[in-house]
Amino acid sequence: MKKLMKIAPIMAAVMFTGCASITDRGIAYMPDQSKAYNIAYSGGLVQGIKDTEIPKGESQALSKALTSTGYVGVNFFNPQLGMSNWAIGGLSVMDAFLKPDTHSERNSLMAWMPMELASNKKEAQAVFLDNVKVATMKALDELDIKNYSPYETDGYVSILIVDNRWGCLDYEASKKSDLEMCRVKIDIFEPHKSKAPDFISQKNEDAWRFGASAKYDYNRIHLDIDKKLGVPTDEIYQQISKNLPSWAYLYVAPRRIKTDGKADYTFPYILNKGELNLFVTENK
Numbered sequence: 001m002k003k004l005m006k007i008a009p010i011m012a013a014v015m016f017t018g019c020a021s022i023t024d025r026g027i028a029y030m031p032d033q034s035k036a037y038n039i040a041y042s043g044g045l046v047q048g049i050k051d052t053e054i055p056k057g058e059s060q061a062l063s064k065a066l067t068s069t070g071y072v073g074v075n076f077f078n079p080q081l082g083m084s085n086w087a088i089g090g091l092s093v094m095d096a097f098l099k100p101d102t103h104s105e106r107n108s109l110m111a112w113m114p115m116e117l118a119s120n121k122k123e124a125q126a127v128f129l130d131n132v133k134v135a136t137m138k139a140l141d142e143l144d145i146k147n148y149s150p151y152e153t154d155g156y157v158s159i160l161i162v163d164n165r166w167g168c169l170d171y172e173a174s175k176k177s178d179l180e181m182c183r184v185k186i187d188i189f190e191p192h193k194s195k196a197p198d199f200i201s202q203k204n205e206d207a208w209r210f211g212a213s214a215k216y217d218y219n220r221i222h223l224d225i226d227k228k229l230g231v232p233t234d235e236i237y238q239q240i241s242k243n244l245p246s247w248a249y250l251y252v253a254p255r256r257i258k259t260d261g262k263a264d265y266t267f268p269y270i271l272n273k274g275e276l277n278l279f280v281t282e283n284k
Helices: 035-042 059-069 073-077 085-090 093-097 121-142 171-175 233-243
Strands: 052-054 108-114 147-153 156-161 182-187 192-195 206-210 220-224 248-252 269-272 275-278 280-282
Touching (some): 121 147, 121 233, 121 248, 233 269
Antiparallel strands (some): 108 248, 182 220
16 A cells, blocks of 8 residues: 655744643643654653654654655665665664653553533543544545444444455454454543643643553554554554544554554654654754
8 A cells, every 4th residue: 555654843843941740730842852752741651752863954854764765674774765874873772762661662542632522521531432433444444444333332442354455354254264353442541631732722721631651541542453464554543643633642652563565663653633743853
């Protein structure tokens, strides 16, 4: 399938000062950190999350390289790709600091839903779950991936994928094979009332905050698919993101998704409306 990656602006435009803390009052924007870092921190992802600093003015070169190569495996470090020397050594730091960790190693979903969409926590949970379910099924349809009526219970949805291109089997066929079925699993937990972060609204408005800091009960969209099947999960996540509301953000952990070339992405990023936000900052 055609690559869908599109690089979002890396440097944040909104400047704020003061210490950042995750509280019901919201947090102050950290101008020395990337927008991706600010989103992750506001959503409760703090363990193992870190920016990589690159020389000033190099973000366009990085964006161009990622757009053309998709940053597939170690091939990204090949000087023949037109990357400057800092990229070969600098971005390899991402592999070093992102060792498996409670927050950094897992795909997570964060959101700040407008208060007017629900009158209480339980209703907010149901509304957001429905948003994510609809966005996921629409994304699968747009990618011509067959999906079937979801199983749904309190805060949880499971959507079956059946596609012969990758060997994603239906229930009856899977019983006769060693391969597992392919599913999209969605977990949404009751939110907390908080202030919307500055990257969503500068009006100091209240929002229903769906965070991802808990050890087990964190919000997520999980593609339960055997890696051996080579399903391009990067495209699926990105298409889902395109269909999610603008106030929802997907954190994608390194080595947790596959490209259509069956290679792992080895760097983290955040998706918002299908656009990629990287954990990089430029030197002063």
